[in-house]
Amino acid sequence: MSALAQGHRRLTTTQLVLRYGGFAVLATLANLGTQRLVLAIWPEATGLLAALFFGTGVGLVVKYILDKRWIFFDMERGARAHGKKFSLYTAMGLVTTAIFWGMETASWLIWRTDLAREAGAILGLAIGYVVKFHLDRRFVFQNPS
Numbered sequence: 001m002s003a004l005a006q007g008h009r010r011l012t013t014t015q016l017v018l019r020y021g022g023f024a025v026l027a028t029l030a031n032l033g034t035q036r037l038v039l040a041i042w043p044e045a046t047g048l049l050a051a052l053f054f055g056t057g058v059g060l061v062v063k064y065i066l067d068k069r070w071i072f073f074d075m076e077r078g079a080r081a082h083g084k085k086f087s088l089y090t091a092m093g094l095v096t097t098a099i100f101w102g103m104e105t106a107s108w109l110i111w112r113t114d115l116a117r118e119a120g121a122i123l124g125l126a127i128g129y130v131v132k133f134h135l136d137r138r139f140v141f142q143n144p145s
Helices: 003-010 013-041 047-071 079-111 114-140
Strands: none
Touching: 013 047, 013 114, 047 079, 047 114, 079 114
């Protein structure tokens, strides 16, 4: 067993929750920052779909990199390993993305403000990340031992 995998076994629940939560915050900031950038360039109503798409993509990549290394302590390397895991990671995120997009879009449609849209996004992402952790632990970053 690698030193990092052993380190994972020594993380307390509190440490794991704080680390995962911190990474979720970083990915959320990357997501919302990308959305703001896209909406600044494309402010029309149709820009929201592009903002959701690009923001989600940036957040997904940031979260994958952090989770793989620092949450699940997966040290596997190479394009094949990354490709398979990133594909599974993305697939697990489809349901959670629906939660996030649904809450963000519903908040926008109800209140029509950027503050409401972002509050809906944050709430949707928070719920989605809890669900995603459990899916990733079970299906993506399985510990063979």
